Amino acid sequence: MPRRRLLIVVADSFSPDQITAVRERKQPRIDFLEIARISGGDVLSYDSLRVHESGDEAARHYPHIRYPRPMLPAQPFRLKRCHRLLYQLAHAAHELSKDYDAILLTGEDLGIPLAANCAWSGKSAKIIAIGHYLNPLKKTVFFKYSRLGKYMDKLITYSPVQHMYCVERLGFPGQRVELIPFHADQHFYSPDESVERDPELIVAAGLEHRDYATLFKAVDGLRYRMELGIGSPWSRFHRHLPLLPKQTANRYRSRLELRDLYRKAGAVIVPLVNSAYQAGVSVLLESMSCGAPVIVARTLGLKHLLRDEQEGLYYPAGDAGALRQAILRLQSDPQFAAQIGRAARKKIEDMMTTNHFVTRLDCICTAAMKNSAKPEFYIIPNLYRGRSEE
Numbered sequence: 001m002p003r004r005r006l007l008i009v010v011a012d013s014f015s016p017d018q019i020t021a022v023r024e025r026k027q028p029r030i031d032f033l034e035i036a037r038i039s040g041g042d043v044l045s046y047d048s049l050r051v052h053e054s055g056d057e058a059a060r061h062y063p064h065i066r067y068p069r070p071m072l073p074a075q076p077f078r079l080k081r082c083h084r085l086l087y088q089l090a091h092a093a094h095e096l097s098k099d100y101d102a103i104l105l106t107g108e109d110l111g112i113p114l115a116a117n118c119a120w121s122g123k124s125a126k127i128i129a130i131g132h133y134l135n136p137l138k139k140t141v142f143f144k145y146s147r148l149g150k151y152m153d154k155l156i157t158y159s160p161v162q163h164m165y166c167v168e169r170l171g172f173p174g175q176r177v178e179l180i181p182f183h184a185d186q187h188f189y190s191p192d193e194s195v196e197r198d199p200e201l202i203v204a205a206g207l208e209h210r211d212y213a214t215l216f217k218a219v220d221g222l223r224y225r226m227e228l229g230i231g232s233p234w235s236r237f238h239r240h241l242p243l244l245p246k247q248t249a250n251r252y253r254s255r256l257e258l259r260d261l262y263r264k265a266g267a268v269i270v271p272l273v274n275s276a277y278q279a280g281v282s283v284l285l286e287s288m289s290c291g292a293p294v295i296v297a298r299t300l301g302l303k304h305l306l307r308d309e310q311e312g313l314y315y316p317a318g319d320a321g322a323l324r325q326a327i328l329r330l331q332s333d334p335q336f337a338a339q340i341g342r343a344a345r346k347k348i349e350d351m352m353t354t355n356h357f358v359t360r361l362d363c364i365c366t367a368a369m370k371n372s373a374k375p376e377f378y379i380i381p382n383l384y385r386g387r388s389e390e
Contacts, residue, residue: 006041006365007100007125008032009093011086011110013046019062027255028185028286032106033062034358039365041104044093046085050074067092081109090114094121101369102126104361108139108155115148126368128154133277134165143170154368156361158182160380161276161300178364179378181305182278183357184285184348188255191291191345192263197338198225199266199331203287205229205258206270209279211297211318213242215271218323220245223331227261229253262290266337267330272297274317281305285352288312288344293337295326304380311343351381 010032021027036043043064051070071088090113097103103125105111111129118127129152134143143149149172156178157163163179166172202224204215212230219226228250230241244250253261262268268287270280278301285305287294294312296302306312313329315322330337364376 005100005369006036006039006102006104007093007096008036008039008041008043008104008106009089009110009114010043010045010106011081011089012106014062025188028188029354031183031354031357032104034354035104035361036063038358039362042100044089044096046072046089049088049092065096067096086110087113091117094118097123097125100125102128102153102365104365105129107132108134111152112139112142112148115142115151118151119148123151126153126365127151128156128365128368130156130158131162131166132158134162134170135276140170143172152176154178154364156180156364158281159276159278159301160304162278163378165276175374178375179380180357180360180364181352181379181381182281182285183352183354184282184289186289186348186353186355189259189262189286189289191341195260195263197264197266197334199334199337200224201261201264201266202226202327203228203261203265203268203292204271204283205253206280206283209273209275209277209299211271211273214318214320214323215269216242216245217320218327222324222327224327227265229258229261258286259290262287262292265292266334267327268292268294269323269327270294270296270302271323272299272302272317274299276300278302285348289348289353291341291345293330293341294344295323295330304382306344307382310340311347312340347381351379 014030018027022029033043035041045064048064048067049070049072051072051074086109090110093103093114094117105114105128108129108131114127149170154176155166155172157166158181160179163177166177167174200223202219205228207230224247226248228248229252230250270284272280280296280302284294284296284302296306296312296314297317298314299317306314308314313326315326360377367376
């Protein structure tokens with residue numbers, strides 16, 4: 001059998017309704033399905049491991065390969081992440097790797113069991129993994145001390161602090177570590193000029209590493225109306241929230257609802273505790289793409305994304321007084337708020353769209369298959385674009 005080009009391993013599952021919503025532009029594009037489309041690669045996901053009934057059209061609602069020995073039931077479509085599922089997916093990827101030139105993994109949590117399989121049974125394809133958060137001790141032990149990290153041909157990071165940690169603390173050679181920014185779907189998350197912004201509307205969403213206590217303290221006594229969408233499909237931070245202040249609503253928000261809120265918000269706030277993890281990046285980039293004025297905690301994971309007072313406002317993490325002053329500034333100066341919102345949208349269009357993201361990943365995978373001995377990208381949005389693109 002001729003070797004095919006790229007296998008994209010996604011630790012997720014996608015229901016028919018979700019794929020239909022993407023096709024009807026009621027949800028943003030799914031980045032790894034876009035990579036498969038432009039590269040001609042195959043997708044291996046939890047759906048590939050399901051038992052497929054004869055004539056079941058729902059099983060082929062998006063292009064994914066079927067693993068010959070299914071091990072998961074047909075339902076439910078959305079599966080909760082666990083170590084057992086990650087190991088099963090990594091094991092399937094290793095068995096299929098002989099038919100591919102390279103394997104792209106959506107996270108380091110897949111890289112660890114796949115590298116263990118390679119150490120036990122050999123390696124037959126280049127392995128490229130995205131490294132989201134490599135600081136935890138168990139990951140440091142794996143990459144630095146187990147010697148299994150040598151099976152990773154490329155490690156892709158989204159923030160300079162993770163790139164530096166890979167090279168200086170974990171000992172990865174610099175030429176094997178890439179730095180690219182995350183993205184937002186610029187077509188789905190777009191401004192709507194017919195919608196007037198409400199200076200008193202504050203929007204915040206997400207749960208991972210959030211600091212809502214500081215936000216609630218900052219708005220005390222202000223004129224505002226706050227809409228929250230607190231939750232995350234991946235978060236393990238299920239601590240009790242502080243008591244919601246007055247004029248605040250919190251409930252589950254669909255992607256469409258969040259987009260509508262971003263479009264009319266006077267301020268989108270990303271309140272965070274300081275962390276090297278890029279928590280809050282999706283909310284930040286999506287709201288920037290909608291042209292919203294953003295206020296974000298200056299954390300280690302996000303401090304490289306904005307030019308302060310030009311594309312948004314930073315405040316010191318945990319400082320309710322500074323956050324309060326940032327909110328008052330946007331409320332009192334709608335012209336300034338509109339200006340930084342337009343600049344934020346332009347920044348997304350210039351370098352952080354879904355198109356940019358998938359093109360960069362495709363370039364990295366192609367270079368890995370050609371045994372390139374240099375990194376393809378080192379992009380810090382606040383400084384420069386990196387090499388010429390697109």
